[in-house]
Amino acid sequence: xxxxxxxxxxxxxxxxxxxxxxxxxxxxxxxxxxxxxxxxxxxxxxxxxxxxxxxxxxxxxxxxxxxxxxxxxxxxxxxxxxxxxxxxxxxxxxxxxxxxxxxxxxxxxxxxxxxxxxxxxxxxxxxxxxxxxxxxxxxxxxxxxxxxxxxxxxxxxxxxxxxxxxxxxxxxxxxxxxxxxxxxxxxxxxxxxxxxxxxxxxxxxxxxxxxxxxxxxxxxxxxxxxxxxxxxxxxxxxxxxxxxxxxxxxxxxxxxxxxxxxxxx
Amino acid sequence: xxxxxxxxxxxxxxxxxxxxxxxxxxxxxxxxxxxxxxxxxxxxxxxxxxxxxxxxxxxxxxxxxxxxxxxxxxx
Numbered sequence: 001x002x003x004x005x006x007x008x009x010x011x012x013x014x015x016x017x018x019x020x021x022x023x024x025x026x027x028x029x030x031x032x033x034x035x036x037x038x039x040x041x042x043x044x045x046x047x048x049x050x051x052x053x054x055x056x057x058x059x060x061x062x063x064x065x066x067x068x069x070x071x072x073x074x075x076x077x078x079x080x081x082x083x084x085x086x087x088x089x090x091x092x093x094x095x096x097x098x099x100x101x102x103x104x105x106x107x108x109x110x111x112x113x114x115x116x117x118x119x120x121x122x123x124x125x126x127x128x129x130x131x132x133x134x135x136x137x138x139x140x141x142x143x144x145x146x147x148x149x150x151x152x153x154x155x156x157x158x159x160x161x162x163x164x165x166x167x168x169x170x171x172x173x174x175x176x177x178x179x180x181x182x183x184x185x186x187x188x189x190x191x192x193x194x195x196x197x198x199x200x201x202x203x204x205x206x207x208x209x210x211x212x213x214x215x216x217x218x219x220x221x222x223x224x225x226x227x228x229x230x231x232x233x234x235x236x237x238x239x240x241x242x243x244x245x246x247x248x249x250x251x252x253x254x255x256x257x258x259x260x261x262x263x264x265x
Numbered sequence: 266x267x268x269x270x271x272x273x274x275x276x277x278x279x280x281x282x283x284x285x286x287x288x289x290x291x292x293x294x295x296x297x298x299x300x301x302x303x304x305x306x307x308x309x310x311x312x313x314x315x316x317x318x319x320x321x322x323x324x325x326x327x328x329x330x331x332x333x334x335x336x337x338x339x340x
Contacts, residue, residue, distance in 0.1 A: 084309070084313070085313075088309065088310065088313045089313065181324070184327075184331070185320075185324040185327055188327045188330060188331055189320070189323060189324070189327055192327060192330050243316075246316065247316055247319075247320050250313065250316055250317060250320075251317070251320055254317055
């Protein structure tokens with residue numbers, strides 16, 4: 001087990017967000033200043049987003065009352081988001097925003113699942129991507145609120161009705177901070193789950209390979225247990241990938257609902 | 266061991282910061298299961314609310330996670 005350290009370092013280099021596509025880990029690669037390159041993650045981000053678009057283009061090509069094949073799967077997915085996220089959280093008036101939430105849900109889902117295929121990376125495994133998506137959700141839900149109430153009334157609605165005048169500045173500041181923290185937590189939650197999950201899978205993979213290479217009766221048992229654990233963790237990561245997409249979409253819906261009903265609580 | 270105190274601090278920031286949210290998420294899940302067992306017809310609504318509550322509790326752990334990165338970068 002003396003070379004565990006280098007193996008873990010190699011794993012972290014493999015998952016380095018700045019590793020350029022086709023050139024391996026970052027340290028050896030010299031980049032010109034302001035160079036525009038594809039990293040491993042951004043390549044798979046583009047692939048996953050393209051897959052999402054292609055999937056729904058095919059699914060909506062021939063729309064019939066009773067859909068068949070891919071169209072059926074697509075409709076099932078959209079209905080899942082409508083019934084379990086939009087209708088549950090926002091009610092029937094939220095159906096207007098269904099396209100945005102469906103897009104967010106499936107973009108995250110396809111990215112998460114693509115990263116689970118060995119050799120591929122999740123586009124959502126870097127903070128840059130997920131934080132950008134968090135900011136996008138932040139902009140959209142505030143825009144929805146401003147459009148619905150007008151800028152002045154929306155800004156005023158952050159303050160709960162009946163707040164004593166002395167407390168008003170502090171409460172307003174707290175509300176603004178809680179709004180500003182939303183894109184951070186959205187982005188970091190998704191990124192941390194994806195990145196940490198891949199490190200766990202990688203660590204168990206290292207255990208399996210190292211214990212099996214040691215060729216002893218005890219290490220054989222360790223290798224077997226690690227392999228079993230890795231399979232369990234893989235199943236768990238599939239579950240986590242789905243749950244994170246679900247949570248991302250449901251929080252988008254919750255924030256939008258809050259913006260639509262601003263000032264009513 | 267080439268680590269410094271800031272690395273130790275980063276580990277502690279996340280580790281200690283995850284205790285509270287861990288307990289909180291456990292409470293949320295446990296109470297949601299209680300509610301679902303008592304009223305199975307409300308299971309869908311409870312599940313949705315459970316995930317929202319979990320996400321909010323989790324956000325506190327994420328602050329520790331970010332702080333860990335900040336501390337590591339500050340060494």
